[in-house]
Amino acid sequence: MKKSNLWSLRLGFSGKQADKIEKLGLEKFLKNSYESKFDKELPAFLIEEPKTLAELKEFNQSLKIADPEAKKSMLNKQAYSRVEQKKWWIDKMRTSEFPLRESMVCFWHNHFVSTSQKVNINYWVYQYDMILRENAFGNFKELTKHVLKSNAMVKYLDNSDNKKGKFNENLSRELLELFTIGIGNYTEEDIKNGAKALAGLNTADNGAVYRKLEEDNTDKTYFGKTGNWKADDLVDIIFEQKSIPYLITRKILKWFIYDNPPEDLVVYYGDYFRKVNFEIEDLLTKIFTEEYKKDKSGTKIKNPLVYILQLVDELQIENVDYTMITNFLKQQGMDFYNQKSVKGWDGGNSWLTSQIYLQRNNMSDSLCSGRSLTKKTIQPIKEGDKPRFDYEKFEVKIDFATNGNNKAVISELTNRLVFQVNDSMQKDMENLLKYDFDPKEEHANFAVVRLFNYITKLPEYQLI
Structure with a gap:
């Protein structure tokens, strides 16, 4: 996975900011984020x-x-x-732009x-x-x-x-x-x-x-x-107590980068946080700029919010059904304003139980087929007939270069979607998008969406 895509997911909710991170550089991107209006x-x-x-x-x-x-x-x-x-x-x-x-x-x-x-x-x-x-x-x-x-x-x-x-x-x-x-x-x-x-x-x-x-x-x-x-x-x-910085630095590292933050980093960044008198912007800048230099992809499971908003972004879905998203988040255990206890969401491995993984795959299948999980009422054609229900339909498409072969498209998608690719995955993807794939052909997008659907079900896709 390209570093800009990785950090777009870590600092936001999709790969949408990857180009800005590349163009501006991380420090300027962070500065614009801190100064962003709301x-x-x-x-x-x-x-x-x-x-x-x-x-x-x-x-x-x-x-x-x-x-x-x-x-x-x-x-x-x-x-x-x-x-x-x-x-x-x-x-x-x-x-939000940032x-x-x-x-x-x-x-x-x-x-x-x-x-x-x-x-x-x-x-x-x-x-x-x-x-x-x-x-x-x-x-x-x-x-x-x-x-x-x-x-x-x-x-x-x-x-x-x-x-x-x-x-x-x-x-x-x-x-x-x-x-x-x-x-x-x-x-x-x-x-x-x-x-x-x-x-x-x-x-x-x-x-x-x-x-x-x-x-x-x-x-x-x-x-x-x-x-x-x-x-x-x-x-x-x-805030005069010796132990004050470490609880929050551990949680920030867990939220953005590591499901299991190394204790030496918790102490290192915590000591810095105390030194800058608990200014959050200073702490975030130090953490992000220093961790950005490291090759540490695949250290964190995507939370349900990042998972669903990345899907919506990659499939370029217009008129997004926010009811569908809130229902999915609730199903996944990330119901906004409704944590199960004052301790909050546990995060980490709790975001990838077998049930949650199945729910994610079902959501990917539905969205890739252009079908929302939210039903809509269809009024009867004849008077006296009962209303029936159907799912909202919409167009989906994946952004990919149309001047390369199947391997080029596979490489393009995996570079922005997964942190590593092994030989078995590569073989499976080449079986889905075969050697004779023509990116300019009328139904090329359909084939690439099918490839994307496969990628979203990989364990590697669940990590950033």
Whole structure:
């Protein structure tokens, strides 16, 4: 696989950026990615959703007194917005000129987990997403502070129930265990006193605020420091700890490059991260530019998102069915805004079980045949007949040079799709695209799509 294709997949969701990486060079490509603009306009599906606490109270009261039909309609509208948000985000990933920002949003989304099912207020989920988007390349300590005081995280980890004299430790525990320094680097007393410091931090119109009657203003000892600490103070103290950089550098290396990051690299990049005061852009630049120089392809299993968006891109599918994509991601265990636990998606080998592999092959078969997995309703021709269902059909085509023979086309596809080719694979591909293949012939594209379908089912195709 060409290096530019490999890194286009690692830094985005398809091979679409390979030409830019070659033309600009990696460092300029990264700079453009960091400076990329993003849409801040409120999506249409959220315009009528409740946003302030007063609007939420009014909505909940209306829900209580609504008749069954009206209640069902209100709840369906909420569910519709949740689905539309997933589709809206996939569109950002697929159409962004420099999609690294959206890849980082997805990374943070799986690091600072907060699910829509638990939060259950679509506007708060959107606000949370925008915090991740705006701070994707910013400062890790400042991002942690923003997350800690977001309505979505406060609701998700039950800090609304954390009050003076009746403490809830969920947010305090996950702040240490999963978000910053990891198990073994704190005590149960730190968790208890962290919960006291977070007591009374509750949802408000523009992010969480302390409620005077519920907060604890006594002195707390946290990692050996004593004072009347609040949310920001906790984060400042955590980021003074020796172990702070390594949990996040390990996860970044796993997200982008290695399913099993070498420990020496975790420490090396972690020490650098501390040196640059936890600036995410600096860390990413160092990791990407140094790892780019190494021949390390095939060290990571594609997640379902990269798998499906690469398929759509390679097959040049227009009017992409985002419902199909969200359903596929859910089937593969990568349902947006709905991780199974606060630990997030496991990644690695969990992305390639026998069932997931079969689902991927089925998806490739369907898309390569020009058939979506989403059914559409076909209205009856005669009055009185029942509607029937059929699958959406569309044209697919593969980009390939039309001035070479079968081996040239095979080489072109494998150079951008798989990290290695052995003799057995080469023989199989030459049996599919035979020596007399004419790239200018009317049905040449059909033959190349069939070759592409074969390649997508190879174990080597699942790796980057």
